[in-house]
Amino acid sequence: MFQIAGILVGGVLGFLYYKKVGCPTGSCPITSNPYGSTLYGAVMGLLVGSFF
Secondary structure (H helix, E strand, O other): OHHHHHHHHHHHHHHHHHHHOOOOOOOOOOOOOHHHHHHHHHHHHHHHHHOO
């Protein structure tokens, strides 16, 4: 249950990070792409959610 919530929250936070911060130079491999940023956030959310 916490893993699913972690994936959802992490994905949303990853996308919001892309929208607000992003990568102004375009040289950042993760935050310059909305899909990569969302996927990265979802994976981090899964890892955090698996601890609970």
